[in-house]
Amino acid sequence: MNGMQFLQHALTGISVGGCYALIAIGYTLVYGILRLINFAHGDIFMIAGYFMIFSFAVLPFPIAIIVTLVLTTLLGIGIEKVAYSPLRNAPRMSVMISAIGVSYLLQNLATYLFTAIPQPYPEIPGLKLRIEIGNISTSFVTLITPIITILIVVGLLYLVNKTKMGMAMRAVSRDYEAASLMGIKLNQTISFTFAIGSLLAAVGSILYFTDRSTVFPYSGSLPGLKCFVAAVFGGIGSIPGALLGGFFIGICETIIKAIGLSTFSDAFTFIVLIVMLLIKPTGLFGEKNIDKV
Amino acid sequence: MLKVNNLKVNFGGIEAVKGISFEVKEGEIVTLIGSNGAGKSTTLRTISGIVKPVDGSIEFEGTDITKINSSDIVKMGITLCPEGRRVFPDMTVLENIKIGAFLRSDDLSNDIERCYRLFPILKERNKQLAGTLSGGEQQMLAVARSLMSRPKIMMLDEPSLGLAPLVVQDIFKIIQEINDEGVTILLIEQNANMALRIADKAYVLETGKITMEGSGKELLENESIKEAYLGKKK
Numbered sequence: 268m269n270g271m272q273f274l275q276h277a278l279t280g281i282s283v284g285g286c287y288a289l290i291a292i293g294y295t296l297v298y299g300i301l302r303l304i305n306f307a308h309g310d311i312f313m314i315a316g317y318f319m320i321f322s323f324a325v326l327p328f329p330i331a332i333i334v335t336l337v338l339t340t341l342l343g344i345g346i347e348k349v350a351y352s353p354l355r356n357a358p359r360m361s362v363m364i365s366a367i368g369v370s371y372l373l374q375n376l377a378t379y380l381f382t383a384i385p386q387p388y389p390e391i392p393g394l395k396l397r398i399e400i401g402n403i404s405t406s407f408v409t410l411i412t413p414i415i416t417i418l419i420v421v422g423l424l425y426l427v428n429k430t431k432m433g434m435a436m437r438a439v440s441r442d443y444e445a446a447s448l449m450g451i452k453l454n455q456t457i458s459f460t461f462a463i464g465s466l467l468a469a470v471g472s473i474l475y476f477t478d479r480s481t482v483f484p485y486s487g488s489l490p491g492l493k494c495f496v497a498a499v500f501g502g503i504g505s506i507p508g509a510l511l512g513g514f515f516i517g518i519c520e521t522i523i524k525a526i527g528l529s530t531f532s533d534a535f536t537f538i539v540l541i542v543m544l545l546i547k548p549t550g551l552f553g554e555k556n557i558d559k560v
Numbered sequence: 561m562l563k564v565n566n567l568k569v570n571f572g573g574i575e576a577v578k579g580i581s582f583e584v585k586e587g588e589i590v591t592l593i594g595s596n597g598a599g600k601s602t603t604l605r606t607i608s609g610i611v612k613p614v615d616g617s618i619e620f621e622g623t624d625i626t627k628i629n630s631s632d633i634v635k636m637g638i639t640l641c642p643e644g645r646r647v648f649p650d651m652t653v654l655e656n657i658k659i660g661a662f663l664r665s666d667d668l669s670n671d672i673e674r675c676y677r678l679f680p681i682l683k684e685r686n687k688q689l690a691g692t693l694s695g696g697e698q699q700m701l702a703v704a705r706s707l708m709s710r711p712k713i714m715m716l717d718e719p720s721l722g723l724a725p726l727v728v729q730d731i732f733k734i735i736q737e738i739n740d741e742g743v744t745i746l747l748i749e750q751n752a753n754m755a756l757r758i759a760d761k762a763y764v765l766e767t768g769k770i771t772m773e774g775s776g777k778e779l780l781e782n783e784s785i786k787e788a789y790l791g792k793k794k
Contacts (some may be wrong), residue, residue, distance in 0.1 A: 306673070447609075448630065451662055
């Protein structure tokens, strides 16, 4: 592989990584606040793909994008209300099982409603434009994905660290009861967190599927798991960690495919998970526990 | 100001509070004393809306607040400074102070100054993470945080827990100062001696029932209280 080819693959990797990062942030946010691995997150991402297909069929594309974002956000909030919120005082294991249930429900619902045949993903005008830089040829979407991702992360960090809502999110993620005593509304804060997570999954979904061209009911499960690994790698609960994890998994995966080991690229992701759990279970930027009494 | 009527609360499958009634008048310091498991914390958590009672009612300034959620209760001017301090360890001291005013949208600078005046140590440490403070400092921070909601009545759950005697004295002095500024205090304590000394009115809680009441002074001199809570030898 010469330098140019390497650059070409690195660019693709960064782009895939950007999508992964957006989904990984969803895992991390929800984990931060509910201590729950939201296994349905990858499927929310898949359903967002279908939302886009159907809204694009009847609406002009800018409105279709907005409709997709809004519907996916509502789906995320709805899932929390129906499947997780009634289990607020139940053991964590019950909530996790509920999440797995929601994941299967969404996959099977999609199969039932839309069949298992891959549906063509609409082409958003301009996004697939070929761009040549020197010897590197790439599409517009590949170029803008990492930029969009980084802008979103900067905005999100501002939201979490500087605004009142962010303060509420951080307080709830630390201590439900103390947060309620401050007057923070638990359910409202949790819904808001799911809304943000699902919104990012929808953005990720648009960027990801534009590159892949088809959606089928299981197209969320593997990316979902990979992004979960990305979140764990970066330190679950940490937003910069999820960003870094997403880019890391995306780039490694693309390079491995490029050197001819495509068969192993998925296996690699899970080896990363195992190795990380063995040497640093809290991930790169995992929660620091300040234990001082 | 605050009236609790025949309050019954279940906690962890048992009836922790078995029908208690008491009253807190405006401007007073009222204390509930009693040993572990007497139902003191449960009572306060119920008043603040975190736990719902099985029976009975809670009235604040003439309104029934039994079924109101915790956020609105804070808004009405009731705040609870919880047992074990519960400051947010990964936020700075200043953020912890500010979060106490979560429901307010007006200017906080005067209130922050007031906290710094009451607890100068917090000003020195305002950029430090709350988790790195000592126990006494965390307790001061917890009190400061509660004050930020501009409460009419402040409930304190075991503010002396696990603190050195000198620090306990400081905390109690500040509780009195806060009371002098016009905030009504409902205090629960295992350190009955300290609590009774500053209390206008005191209730003794034993396994979910009020067994005795009187002014702080009366209970301080009561023989059976001395035996049970103040460590006097028979």
